Amino acid sequence: MGAVPASAPRGTAPLRVVARVHLMPPQHNAGAEHMLVSMLRPLVERGHDVSVWLSRYGKEREVYEYRGIQVVPLEARLDFPTAVRQADVLIAHLECVPHTTALARGYGKPVVVICHNTHRPTFRDMAAGGTALAVYNSRWMEREAELFFAEYPQAVRPGAELIVRPPVFAGEYATKPGKAITLINCNPEKGGRVLEKLARRMPDQQFLAVRGAYGEQVLPDLPNVEVVDHVDGANMREQVYARTRVLLMPSSYESWGRAGVEALASGIPVVAHPTPGLCESLGEAGVFVDRSDVDGYEAVLRKLLQPGEYRLASKRAKARSAELDPAADLAAWCDAVESLP
Incomplete structure (x- = not known):
């Protein structure tokens, strides 16, 4: 794979990690999706059960695997709320953040929001409440987030924040x-x-x-x-x-x-x-x-x-x-x- 974490989970059982995004490779190839793939692959390497559930209709009708990650197309008509109930951690980005964080609050699940740009809706959706971890793709995005929270003190800060530069192996x-x-x-x-x-x-x-x-x-x-x-x-x-x-x-x-x-x-x-x-x-x-x-x-x-x-x-x-x-x-x-x- 390239540069990936070598350590395994520290005495913990494998986690069920469920991501909700609009589209995925190989049909949709954009920087946000390939950043997500690069971040999910090392979780798979550590032994976790990782799946990505799509929110838009595409070309695929059956569940498929992409680089070790299970991808569930919307056309597969499987029950996403059930996956949420069974998940240990949820992940979302872009347009899928509002409904994923709402489900996370309803089911009491920790949710990770990956921020791919500095546009106002990104920070607004991430700060609506319930975000356990916000991931910024650069130092300048982290600074922009600080400006957002200074301007909107009523916004709810995530439980933790982390910079992960889009990983390229x-x-x-x-x-x-x-x-x-x-x-x-x-x-x-x-x-x-x-x-x-x-x-x-x-x-x-x-x-x-x-x-x-x-x-x-x-x-x-x-x-x-x-x-x-x-x-x-x-x-x-x-x-x-x-x-x-x-x-x-x-x-x-x-x-x-x-x-x-x-x-x-x-x-x-x-x-x-x-x-x-x-x-x-x-x-x-x-x-x-x-x-x-x-x-x-x-x-x-x-x-x-x-x-x-x-x-x-x-x-x-x-x-x-x-x-x-x-x-x-x-x-x-x-x-x-x-x-x-």
Whole structure:
């Protein structure tokens, strides 16, 4: 698996951990869902019974397993309240937080809320009452949460709070970089139009446009742009990073930027808009250019075409990847979950 906690539950029986989320891989591949998967896998490794119950209709009709995790589609028509009654710990994120925390209060179960962004509904739903553990994906999100509680003193603070940076097991992504300039999720807010402008300006350069899990997709019909269909996270190394020389992340908002950290594992430089999340995740390895400055993006990309410049940027990327080893975060996460019942 990669960097995972080595210890087993400390003299306790395995826990029944039940997560409620809207969608899951392999049909839906977004940073929030792959962060959740990366956090649930070490719980499975520690011997706990982990299941994820979906709240939206999708393509699957039967219960399936994804990386050791049992996934229960809504179409399976199984009884989620029964799973809640039998659970030791509940987990929720995004749109599923309000009804999951309500069920947790009703059945007297501890609930973990994973916060993936700093938008006001995230903190409002987490602070509605009953949250045993809030997980923030970055230091800046933790600071934003502090500002929320200062502004709304009537909000109910969670019983405990923890930072878990979206875990990336570098060994599962590391490969030899390819030749293309790549954008993952080509919706306008992620930088789809920036990719299109750069591809027009650099007709001799190969670009990859990877269709995202959500949002309108800007997929240029240009001879130097290859459109890659929606990719399961388990296949990103072969289908995306092995073909990528530089990753673009001109996003208007990123609370962290998991794709960038995945790219760092292969020494792939990341050219990004300086959102607080990307500045924290990429650190000194990031090359930051304002998303409105297409001239700046072009200049940086042309500079990275020079072998010496690329080697230096690639060395910084690999160093940052090593700094982000998730073992300590995941050990603290597993310990926190095991302390809840």
